[in-house]
Amino acid sequence: MGIPLLGLLRLPSSRVSTMPHQCSMLHSMDENAESLARVIGARVKQERKGREWTLDQLAAAASVSRRMLVNVEHGAVNPSVGTLLRLSDALGVGLPALVEPPPARLAKLTRRGEGAVLWTGDLGGRGVLVGGTEPPDVVELWDWSLAPGERHESEAHSVGTRELLHVHEGTITVQVDTQSHELRTGDALTFRGDATHSYANPNTDTARFTLSVFEPGVGAAHRKDAPVV
Secondary structure, three states: OOOOOOOOOOOOOOOOOOOOOOEEEHHHOOHHHHHHHHHHHHHHHHHHHHOOOOHHHHHHHHOOOHHHHHHHHOOOEEEOHHHHHHHHHHHOOOOHHHHOOOOOOOOOOOOOOOOEEEEEOOOOOEEEEEEEOOOOOEEEEEEEEEOOOOEEEEOOOOOOOEEEEEEEEOOEEEEEOOEEEEEOOOOEEEEEOOOOEEEEOOOOOOEEEEEEEEEOOOOOOOOOOOOOO
């Protein structure tokens, strides 16, 4: 079975910054989003209990509120991509591990339409996580589309993060820190994901691109022992 959709995740985070709230409540989710929210909640709770951490300890390690963590574990919210990143890094498992079961075989196949929709823009753009590897050195593979006028902003990721972007359709502008790069169909860009960056489509046609994110040493910033709170 493929990864269900997560719905309208377009909220502020270490990876996405577009709205002033960290999550949307369950009543705003569709059936697929509810299903994935429950999967994520169960995985977070399983990893937390496996480390014998309390809710307060994980909340402190991930820099999220206890109330947010309770809602995530209950599957009652649409957590932002940034909240998922903070939780996965604190747990040392990587983002892909929170949205799909660990691979049981040598290969993991994701069919077309089975990726996890972790960002949806106001004008119809989407960020779909289609695959990822296990920690400690995590690689994420994303399928992105930006409607005309849409912009996706990201804060700096953990130190050492690198991103590779390849444009399949349209034209986009990628800004890395103070440097701006215009990419057309067929162009590719490698850049530091540990600097602030953004992707924008200032044109009249929808743009589509593939994004690979390499995050070395996931969880290295957090001790294996429970944090003191």
